[in-house]
Amino acid sequence: MMTGFPLSDHDAQKVSDRLCQLIANRIQEAGGCVPFSDYMQWALYEPMLGYYAGGSSKLGKAGDFVTAPELGDLFGRTLARAIAPLLSQTDAQILELGAGTGRLAKTVLAELDALGVRVRQYGILELSGELQFRQRRLLGKDNRVQWLSALPETFSGIVIANEVLDAVPVKLACLKNGVWHERCVACQDGQFRFKDCLASSVFLSQVAESLPQDIVLSALPEGYVTEIHPHALGLIRSLATMMATGKSAAVLVDYGFPAHEYYLPERTEGTLVCHYRHQVHDNPFYLPGLQDITAHLNFTAVAEKAEASGLDVLCYAGQAGFLMASGIMELLPSMEKKDAVSARLVQEAMKLLSPAEMGELFKVMVLGHDVQPSETLLQADRSGRL
Ligand SMILES: C[S@@+](CC[C@H](N)C(=O)[O-])C[C@H]1O[C@@H](n2cnc3c(N)ncnc32)[C@H](O)[C@@H]1O
Numbered sequence: 001m002m003t004g005f006p007l008s009d010h011d012a013q014k015v016s017d018r019l020c021q022l023i024a025n026r027i028q029e030a031g032g033c034v035p036f037s038d039y040m041q042w043a044l045y046e047p048m049l050g051y052y053a054g055g056s057s058k059l060g061k062a063g064d065f066v067t068a069p070e071l072g073d074l075f076g077r078t079l080a081r082a083i084a085p086l087l088s089q090t091d092a093q094i095l096e097l098g099a100g101t102g103r104l105a106k107t108v109l110a111e112l113d114a115l116g117v118r119v120r121q122y123g124i125l126e127l128s129g130e131l132q133f134r135q136r137r138l139l140g141k142d143n144r145v146q147w148l149s150a151l152p153e154t155f156s157g158i159v160i161a162n163e164v165l166d167a168v169p170v171k172l173a174c175l176k177n178g179v180w181h182e183r184c185v186a187c188q189d190g191q192f193r194f195k196d197c198l199a200s201s202v203f204l205s206q207v208a209e210s211l212p213q214d215i216v217l218s219a220l221p222e223g224y225v226t227e228i229h230p231h232a233l234g235l236i237r238s239l240a241t242m243m244a245t246g247k248s249a250a251v252l253v254d255y256g257f258p259a260h261e262y263y264l265p266e267r268t269e270g271t272l273v274c275h276y277r278h279q280v281h282d283n284p285f286y287l288p289g290l291q292d293i294t295a296h297l298n299f300t301a302v303a304e305k306a307e308a309s310g311l312d313v314l315c316y317a318g319q320a321g322f323l324m325a326s327g328i329m330e331l332l333p334s335m336e337k338k339d340a341v342s343a344r345l346v347q348e349a350m351k352l353l354s355p356a357e358m359g360e361l362f363k364v365m366v367l368g369h370d371v372q373p374s375e376t377l378l379q380a381d382r383s384g385r386l
Pocket of ligand 1: 052059067068069070097098099100101125126127128131161162163164165167168235
């Protein structure tokens with residue numbers, strides 16, 4: 001199958017059927033059930049068949065969901081202004097993880113050029129063939145842009161990851177009779193279903209790494225289900241290793257909460273959601289390979305893993321607070337302007353900033369190694385809330 005071309009519904013269904021069969025065989029080979037993270041990994045990233053590996057349009061109106069860089073250029077331009085003072089302390093490189101359509105890269109490079117801030121190289125690490133195809137079409141002529149197949153061993157520059165960690169497979173934990181079980185995936189009569197298994201010691205240590213130290217299990221209701229993020233924390237550790245020898249920072253933007261808000265007793269079903277053609281629902285077994293599966297991030301665990309791996313938390317803020325401190329208002333037209341372009345920009349800013357849209361649910365975390373935080377970061381920082 002060629003990547004980069006939209007699939008017809010018939011072809012899409014065939015791809016999903018092949019993926020289901022493959023996953024069902026693997027579950028059988030594994031003895032009847034697998035961790036949810038294995039299922040999510042295959043559903044999203046199985047070569048040629050997984051959601052991000054296949055040919056369907058994912059981002060934008062014709063796809064399944066819209067991200068901040070896809071709304072317009074405001075997000076990217078403001079982000080460029082925020083990273084400019086950090087970038088100039090480093091070896092002038094940017095590394096973007098999961099770069100979507102490439103629009104964020106294009107906007108960030110254009111804004112930094114306009115500000116006179118040098119970018120020596122813009123690397124992209126993209127797991128999705130379809131998205132890499134779109135990125136090459138948009139950015140292929142800029143010889144600063146290069147596509148990587150793995151994280152470099154060492155790096156001095158700025159890492160950008162917008163809505164990447166939420167797409168990293170999660171494990172599910174379920175509380176039964178006051179004891180954590182691992183919610184796994186089984187297959188019965190050709191249908192995937194959840195199966196709660198006794199937790200291994202490895203799983204229990206991963207739960208302990210995520211949950212707040214002072215959590216009272218008896219305050220959580222029977223059957224409480226939540227996510228833990230060992231793979232995302234593994235990615236943080238890998239970034240820290242890569243950043244350990246140079247001056248560098250990583251800007252992570254995603255939806256999520258601090259641990260004490262994540263593991264609230266009333267959040268009984270966790271945060272797992274699926275996106276299919278702009279419909280949001282909670283069934284990860286619907287059309288495997290054709291829908292996005294995602295979970296919110298536990299920013300406390302990310303900060304703790306980063307610090308334990310040698311990075312500093314330079315800033316943790318709501319997206320609205322971060323963008324405001326970084327000067328988004330300066331990019332908006334004056335109040336008197338009433339033309340269509342101005343109206344569109346104001347609408348875009350509302351989406352990015354409004355607490356009812358992306359302003360509060362999305363957070364920005366900046367991790368650093370051997371770099372001085374800028375005034376912007378110091379002003380926006382709310383890391384005391386972690
Ligand atoms: C929801 S999309 C976000 C795309 C883009 N950043 C945006 O904001 O429009 C998630 C992206 O993360 C990528 N991704 C997931 N895990 C990754 C990893 N370990 N390294 C690099 N990219 C990853 C996926 O391939 C996908 O491109």
